[in-house]
Ligand SMILES: Nc1nc2c(c(=O)[nH]1)N[C@H]1C(S)=C(S)[C@@H](COP(=O)(O)OP(=O)(O)OC[C@H]3O[C@@H](n4cnc5c(N)ncnc54)[C@H](O)[C@@H]3O)O[C@H]1N2
């Protein structure tokens with residue numbers, strides 16, 4: 195049995211190829227940019243007025259003139275006007291082009307207008323209240339680098355340079371496979387000895403956070419049939435995620451059926467609870483995660499291992515784990531890393547984790563009350579003290 199750290203390291207040694215696809219820029223939120231973006235023009239594209247007021251020739255102000263006749267009014271979106279007489283001024287609105295022959299903008303708050311004449315009543319500087327052309331970026335300069343995870347501000351940037359579609363990276367389609375003869379479709383009424391499938395949908399939902407397209411499959415508890423079905427899936431999908439059938443039961447055929455298809459076992463079993471029986475393997479072109487079937491185990495292993503792998507492939511894996519502080523003492527017999535379901539509370543500005551009562555890894559009803567898991571590391575200590583800093587995995 196290997197440690198949690200070793201399991202993650204063995205998984206993250208691998209990678210898969212990404213596809214490049216073009217999407218409408220509004221649909222690119224959260225995706226990874228697959229092209230460099232360049233300014234199509236200067237930013238701002240003209241000397242942009244930043245305050246409503248008047249535009250003057252600063253030289254005239256410096257020479258002592260304080261009252262200026264208003265030549266005209268120019269709004270944002272109007273063509274650039276020209277100040278014909280330097281002793282005059284032009285009323286100008288925020289967002290407008292600085293008129294020709296002017297070199298400063300004075301806010302309405304700093305002047306008084308009477309009968310078409312504006313009198314300035316404060317000191318001013320040359321170039322004030324003007325956002326100069328090309329000050330932010332020059333035409334042709336790089337504005338966003340390939341590999342950036344796109345947030346709302348990046349979409350605004352794409353909009354302003356007129357990029358209606360963006361090239362983004364996409365992971366290949368992923369197959370999510372349930373197994374177990376007790377499972378029926380969610381549209382069915384289960385018989386007393388049956389349950390509806392739920393794990394695969396939890397995995398699918400977690401993956402959709404990364405915009406991964408998923409396809410669902412089911413394999414009956416039969417070795418020969420499992421071998422045939424897995425052969426087909428390996429041909430059609432680069433990443434396969436199984437839920438169930440990896441433990442010691444007489445009908446837990448998944449590892450055996452994978453081996454029969456020449457999928458190399460990288461590890462089977464991790465020193466953790468829940469999630470201990472997890473299996474991971476690969477071929478030259480496939481990555482295969484076979485997660486323990488208990489619902490909380492499937493969920494946790496997806497968060498701990500599958501998502502980081504996919505994030506690493508996308509280049510968006512964070513270096514550090516999130517941390518929280520234990521809100522109470524917790525006793526746990528060591529020899530395994532224990533992942534405890536917790537509720538997070540903000541106690542006087544500090545995020546503190548409080549354990550939730552639940553009925554083991556088969557109880558996924560309790561999971562819906564949890565904010566995430568904390569990791570109590572595998573150590574000699576039995577007591578994890580209130581105040582201790584631990585890794586946190588949001589659900
Ligand atoms: N003798 C031993 N028995 C078990 C061990 C062990 O070490 N020795 N480990 C236990 C642990 S821990 C886990 S976790 C489970 C994992 O077993 P499998 O991966 O083989 O999973 P199954 O037996 O197929 O299912 C377990 C449980 O989960 C339910 N399940 C499975 N798939 C789904 C699904 N898609 N949606 C909802 N629920 C699902 C299934 O009905 C079972 O109740 O093994 C222990 N046993």
Ligand code: MOO
Pocket residue numbers: 466467468469470471486488491555556
């Ligand atoms: O993965 Mo099992 O507890 O560890 O349910």
